Amino acid sequence: MKVKPSPSKGKVVVELNPADDRLLESSSKVAGLAASPFKLKRLLVPIDFSACSKKALQYAIPFAEQFQASLTLLYVVQINYAVGELGAIDVSMLEVEMRQQASQRLAELVRDEVRKRVPSETIVRMGRPVTEIITAAKELEADLIILSTHGYTGLKHVLLGSTAENVLRHAPCPVLAVREHEREFIAT
Secondary structure, X not given: OEEEEOOOOOOEEEEOOHHHHHHHHHXXXXXXXXXXXXXXXXXXXXXXXXXXHHXXXXXXXXXXXXXXXXXXXXXXXXXXXXXXXXXXXXXXXXHHHHHHHHHHHHXXXXXXXXXXOOOEEEEEEEOOHHHHHHHHHHHHOOOEEEEXXXXXXXXXXXXXXOHHHHHHHXXXXXXXXXXXXXXXXXXX
């Protein structure tokens, strides 16, 4: 441990070494503070670029900061194959273009929202969103999935399904579902 004078008058800077972790643990026990029972190291945040999914990212960033975890932003390109009036569509070319656009938008989102506050990476996958989110969570050994739900009910729920609901049912880890219209608990 090193103690140095701070540029601010009357304050000091304390630099700790990795070996000083035991000191912090014992001091928190003396102060009556219990260590968090949660060990979150990797958070998965599925993004569809809607305002609702960006809200889920706003929840994920403070979680990652608090637990010193990394974020993985996942976008799933879902292509509905169809033949146009003018003939067949070059699907492979379309997939490459959609993948590139998604990668660029994810990079912009990381730059504008995450801003190097926590370690982050982006992944673009092709397929059905529910399947790809669950598969990514397993492969990455995610500790928590933070995703958005639009809260559709009735006919919209029947027609569009609920990605969030299906992820909740099949995820290999806990899921925090952020609703579009809810009471906020993030301090801005």
